[in-house]
Amino acid sequence: MAVQAHRTRLPWPRTRRARRALTGYLFISPFILGFFLFFVGPALVAAWLTMFDWNMIRPPYFIGLGNFTKMFNDDLFYQSLKVTAYFSLVSVPVGLVLSFFLALLMNFKTRSIALFRTIYYLPSIVPAVANAVLWSFILNTEFGLLNALLDSIGLPKIAWLQEPEWAMPAIILMSLWALGATMVIYLAGLQGIPRSLYEAAEIDGAGRWASLINVTIPLMSPVIFFNLIIGIIGSFQIFTAGFLITGGGPQHATLFYVLYIYRNGLQYFDMGYASLLAWVLFFLIFALTLIVFKYVGRYVYYEDVGS
Amino acid sequence: MNAPTRATASQLLDNDRFWRIFVWTVLLAGACVMFLPFLWLLSSSLKTELAIFRYPPDWIPDPIQFSNYIDAWTTRPFALYVRNTLVILLLNEIAVLVSASFCAYGFARIDFPGRNVWFAILLATVMLPGIVTMIPQFVIFSRIGWVNTILPLTVPFFFGGGAFNIFLLRQFFRTLPSELADAAYIDGASEIIIYWRIMLPLAKPALATIAIFTFIGTWNDFMGPLLYLAKDPNKFTVALGLAMFRTAFAGRTRWDLLMAASTMMIVPVIFVFFVAQRYFIQGIAISGLKG
Numbered sequence: 001m002a003v004q005a006h007r008t009r010l011p012w013p014r015t016r017r018a019r020r021a022l023t024g025y026l027f028i029s030p031f032i033l034g035f036f037l038f039f040v041g042p043a044l045v046a047a048w049l050t051m052f053d054w055n056m057i058r059p060p061y062f063i064g065l066g067n068f069t070k071m072f073n074d075d076l077f078y079q080s081l082k083v084t085a086y087f088s089l090v091s092v093p094v095g096l097v098l099s100f101f102l103a104l105l106m107n108f109k110t111r112s113i114a115l116f117r118t119i120y121y122l123p124s125i126v127p128a129v130a131n132a133v134l135w136s137f138i139l140n141t142e143f144g145l146l147n148a149l150l151d152s153i154g155l156p157k158i159a160w161l162q163e164p165e166w167a168m169p170a171i172i173l174m175s176l177w178a179l180g181a182t183m184v185i186y187l188a189g190l191q192g193i194p195r196s197l198y199e200a201a202e203i204d205g206a207g208r209w210a211s212l213i214n215v216t217i218p219l220m221s222p223v224i225f226f227n228l229i230i231g232i233i234g235s236f237q238i239f240t241a242g243f244l245i246t247g248g249g250p251q252h253a254t255l256f257y258v259l260y261i262y263r264n265g266l267q268y269f270d271m272g273y274a275s276l277l278a279w280v281l282f283f284l285i286f287a288l289t290l291i292v293f294k295y296v297g298r299y300v301y302y303e304d305v306g307s
Numbered sequence: 308m309n310a311p312t313r314a315t316a317s318q319l320l321d322n323d324r325f326w327r328i329f330v331w332t333v334l335l336a337g338a339c340v341m342f343l344p345f346l347w348l349l350s351s352s353l354k355t356e357l358a359i360f361r362y363p364p365d366w367i368p369d370p371i372q373f374s375n376y377i378d379a380w381t382t383r384p385f386a387l388y389v390r391n392t393l394v395i396l397l398l399n400e401i402a403v404l405v406s407a408s409f410c411a412y413g414f415a416r417i418d419f420p421g422r423n424v425w426f427a428i429l430l431a432t433v434m435l436p437g438i439v440t441m442i443p444q445f446v447i448f449s450r451i452g453w454v455n456t457i458l459p460l461t462v463p464f465f466f467g468g469g470a471f472n473i474f475l476l477r478q479f480f481r482t483l484p485s486e487l488a489d490a491a492y493i494d495g496a497s498e499i500i501i502y503w504r505i506m507l508p509l510a511k512p513a514l515a516t517i518a519i520f521t522f523i524g525t526w527n528d529f530m531g532p533l534l535y536l537a538k539d540p541n542k543f544t545v546a547l548g549l550a551m552f553r554t555a556f557a558g559r560t561r562w563d564l565l566m567a568a569s570t571m572m573i574v575p576v577i578f579v580f581f582v583a584q585r586y587f588i589q590g591i592a593i594s595g596l597k598g
Contacts, residue, residue, distance in 0.1 A: 027413025034466025
């Protein structure tokens with residue numbers, strides 16, 4: 001109470017502001033603490049570790065830029081980059097286009113929309129491990145569903161998980177099964193477009209195609225952009241499929257970048273090198289996001305909203 | 308695209324009956340394709356080991372072997388795995404609901420210097436892949452003796468409960484009218500009281516959304532348990548247990564039991580989805596669009 005009395009004697013606005021600032025920081029303090037403890041701290045530890053050779057048992061041994069040299073001469077590093085880029089470059093655009101197309105169809109007032117939406121969305125919440133187990137059976141050469149379907153229409157069976165050139169298409173196919181998550185985001189966006197805009201376009205003589213190009217796509221561009229960014233970041237983090245289904249093989253054809261980090265860190269216990277790889281991934285994603293913002297972001301149409 | 312093609316395309320697209328049938332057919336065909344893996348999973352989970360290796364495969368198992376589920380459940384202690392997962396889940400739910408809503412209230416309802424900077428940092432961490440800190444976090448957690456405990460999988464959630472959840476709740480808090488809080492404020496209530504007594508009860512739908520996302524995230528998480536719990540089979544979560552179950556049978560893959568175990572892992576997620584469907588949709592709407 002004494003403190004309270006003392007406070008009221010100070011000029012009111014200043015105290016109030018200071019008190020609000022204090023309250024504000026009190027409220028967000030868990031986030032700030034967590035940010036330093038679980039993000040900044042570990043990131044700094046990783047930066048420091050990049051200069052050491054350390055297997056967590058012997059004391060860290062300073063090797064300066066040794067890990068960098070190792071990385072630039074590491075064929076598997078390049079391979080894992082190539083594999084991840086391949087996955088990202090195919091699965092992200094194909095997923096974006098397909099799910100946008102599906103959302104457009106679904107947004108058309110047709111029967112059983114709710115049922116369709118559910119069926120398309122469900123695969124995206126299937127746990128990654130269950131998904132991997134299920135798909136390793138679907139992709140089984142002798143008894144799998146996919147080859148049974150190919151066989152039934154007269155196509156030859158494919159050794160999906162044994163042939164280096166087929167393993168990646170198989171995993172991309174599997175990842176596309178989960179495109180419902182992207183689709184529902186599009187769908188929510190489509191439902192937010194005011195009907196009046198389509199009516200205006202119709203009065204101006206625009207057909208469905210013209211409305212799609214001139215109304216839907218510009219208004220949806222922020223959502224498309226959002227999905228593109230999320231899709232790229234997500235695709236760079238693929239791990240479970242490579243870890244459980246193919247083990248990175250055959251012949252490193254599915255050695256995803258994160259899988260390679262995991263191996264260096266938790267199987268070879270080469271913590272310095274794994275930390276370097278993690279930082280490189282961070283910069284790659286950061287750079288990629290910036291590039292996308294700069295070169296794709298300019299095509300995003302932002303509506304002037306009053307409030 | 309040249310002019311004549313566009314004209315015919317738009318003519319065709321404007322034909323309402325053609326359009327309706329086209330849309331419905333494509334959606335139906337797509338839905339069949341999407342549903343096929345589920346049917347395959349269910350069908351295989353009810354087959355005998357012999358029927359699994361029959362080619363071409365039958366869609367309807369003959370005989371139908373329900374005992375696969377019991378065998379899968381008892382070959383490895385899945386009941387224990389479920390219990391382990393539920394302990395982590397319970398802690399994470401408490402952590403996320405309290406911590407994220409607390410931070411979100413600060414971001415949404417209190418104006419203070421530096422708020423926008425911290426909000427920008429928050430958004431940046433939503434974008435940043437958690438995988439980047441996987442290795443150094445493992446190093447730190449093993450230094451302080453947290454490996455082989457559930458602490459690395461739960462304690463971080465008490466610090467903000469995930470940037471995405473804060474963001475989602477912040478968006479929700481901003482949609483609430485400020486009159487209620489203003490009235491309470493004039494009555495001398497502190498921000499903590501307003502947060503706890505007025506705002507949290509109003510935020511129930513958004514909290515439900517977050518609780519569901521947290522359930523799915525924890526139930527499905529594989530990387531976390533793999534890093535921190537893989538050494539002790541008594542601490543396995545369901546995800547880890549299922550992953551290890553693949554190699555449980557020396558020399559042969561028991562697809563029948565694996566499919567039964569996978570089904571059992573998927574069913575709770577689908578059940579929660581159906582029970583709480585509207586919260587899912589709401590969460591998607593808030594997160595993606597009302598930014």
